[in-house]
Amino acid sequence: GAVVSQHPSWVICKSGTSVKIECRSLDFQATTMFWYRQFPKQSLMLMATSNEGSKATYEQGVEKDKFLINHASLTLSTLTVTSAHPEDSSFYICSARADRPPQADTEAFFGQGTRLTVV
Amino acid sequence: DQQVKQNSPSLSVQEGRISILNCDYTNSMFDYFLWYKKYPAEGPTFLISISSIKDKNEDGRFTVFLNKSAKHLSLHIVPSQPGDSAVYFCAVISSNTGKLIFGQGTTLQVKP
Numbered sequence: 001g002a003v004v005s006q007h008p009s010w011v012i013c014k015s016g017t018s019v020k021i022e023c024r025s026l027d028f029q030a031t032t033m034f035w036y037r038q039f040p041k042q043s044l045m046l047m048a049t050s051n052e053g054s055k056a057t058y059e060q061g062v063e064k065d066k067f068l069i070n071h072a073s074l075t076l077s078t079l080t081v082t083s084a085h086p087e088d089s090s091f092y093i094c095s096a097r098a099d100r101p102p103q104a105d106t107e108a109f110f111g112q113g114t115r116l117t118v119v
Numbered sequence: 120d121q122q123v124k125q126n127s128p129s130l131s132v133q134e135g136r137i138s139i140l141n142c143d144y145t146n147s148m149f150d151y152f153l154w155y156k157k158y159p160a161e162g163p164t165f166l167i168s169i170s171s172i173k174d175k176n177e178d179g180r181f182t183v184f185l186n187k188s189a190k191h192l193s194l195h196i197v198p199s200q201p202g203d204s205a206v207y208f209c210a211v212i213s214s215n216t217g218k219l220i221f222g223q224g225t226t227l228q229v230k231p
Contacts, residue, residue: 115160
């Protein structure tokens, strides 16, 4: 299947600092990328949907100014957690999907996830 | 309001037997359904999918069944193997929004 690379796989940061997480589609053009957050023993909660070249669509309850999403190219989306606090500690996962021919494919492929710990 | 529900948080089966994982959804606008397998601290891995125009899709040991009238899908794994032990998520896509929405997950344990 297609490969999605997420970096870093884990990060520890101090409270008040910002952290950037990258999500790259390595062998296809990802017109749509999703960012999820997973709390322990819970499902993946969709945070936002980003389409290349346009602003991300955030789910209800997700602060857009805190979780900045940029999808500047067809192979890269970034999530920046600004002014991180301990309650932002979580497992963040991106997924990418190709929506346009000739790679039109509905399956979304996932990155490895990023474990963020804010101390 | 949970749009995708996996009512069984866990399932335990014996190696070689069939594992059946269930998923219910509420919105008839969902038109594509997927199953993912996930290990702790890793991203989900795509397993199998089915579109709303079909009622069955098979790939090796994995078969997904879709009952649109009941808004229900299931994943059958046969024969189950210890390596299948993981958390399984069903997910749905609405062509309206393009969103990929997950159920809560079911932890499958296959005993040797």
